[in-house]
Amino acid sequence: MSLRYALLAILRVGPLSGYDLQKQFSQSVGHVWHAPDSQIYPELRKMEADGLIEGEEQVRGARGTRRVYHVTAEGDAAYRTWMASPLDYQRVRDPAHLRAAYLENTTPDAARDFLNRHVAYWESELEQFEGELNHIEHLSNPMLVRRLEITPPAEHERTLAYKRFAYEGLAERARGEIAWARRGLKLVDRLEAAG
Amino acid sequence: MSLRYALLAILRVGPLSGYDLQKQFSQSVGHVWHAPDSQIYPELRKMEADGLIEGEEQVRGARGTRRVYHVTAEGDAAYRTWMASPLDYQRVRDPAHLRAAYLENTTPDAARDFLNRHVAYWESELEQFEGELNHIEHLSNPMLVRRLEITPPAEHERTLAYKRFAYEGLAERARGEIAWARRGLKLVDRLEAAG
DNA sequence: CTCATCATGTAAGGAGTTACATGATTGG
């Protein structure tokens, strides 16, 4: 149920069409909550049916239309309630550590393959997070700039600090995964040499 | 699709009924892949239909029965294939970092609440992982002992080393989450003092 | 006129959650 709150977090900055939202999504909140457009459009309809947002049909060219959504008072209240309520942690489902715990059941080469891919995956994630941190420092993320524009200047620092905090956490986690997999690679070598 | 491989990883040690499997599951692989019994029983049936395992009805008492499953040659091959194939990483869906990135939208107290819960959650996870590491060191996990019994002694070290590796990775991640949330708590204080 | 981009979905299916349902056996 977090998707709708991720969408609300973006829409609170200003009205957007499903299409624009989806574009913004992948550049901001999409780093922490992925959603394909095939999930976003229906969710927006449901949120409208639940009274959290309202859509307005706009003409576009001769026959085209686009539906622009804005957050209602009810939607704003729902967002605040969610922000102040305990998070529900999903049950653990961790394919990488599942596999790591049973690496003795495969060949050293397959184990190395797995670990190298793990490094590559998290290096790419890390790059994204560091890029985002850079955008935060240099105010070069358009979404963030729009957010600051509608925020009282006294709260700018708060807003930026929490963004930094979130992305630094993600970056550190990525570094942890990379370091772990590298230790794993050394372990595979050591065990192969010993066996 | 990892559930069936988690189940296979346990069944490869020896035949088990759905009930026993489910008990073992929560004490071993359940630390990395949660599954409720309402998911395990049907999955076992599906795996049998797919030829990965075979069930044998056993009498129990006067009228009771239990179905004991063992891995088929096909199931063993499927498991090995999975172990040697690239992992599919799920798309990111991280409610905690989603919320962290927008903490300016709630009160300092609600932010502290969230972070304190995060610490508590990961401390409890960390305790579990450290407990499991202890079981590995002292060979006090019955499942692990059974696994070593069917493993050639020359490979015992490998088996133990990978278990250790996996759980140390989990423990470190937990420690990272705790440290991150504690930094967050300090940040909330600092921002409140400044604002 | 054609292609990239704008714009919005549906349909089918898999995976996971929560709640409910039922009965047998064994130890005290």
Added chain:
DNA sequence: CCAATCATGTAACTCCTTACATGATGAG
């Protein structure tokens, strides 16, 4: 005989994935 635990599910629902579908507009 009663409670714990053994034993095995079903049903309804939500969420997410993957693939497919369709058409309009604007820039060159």
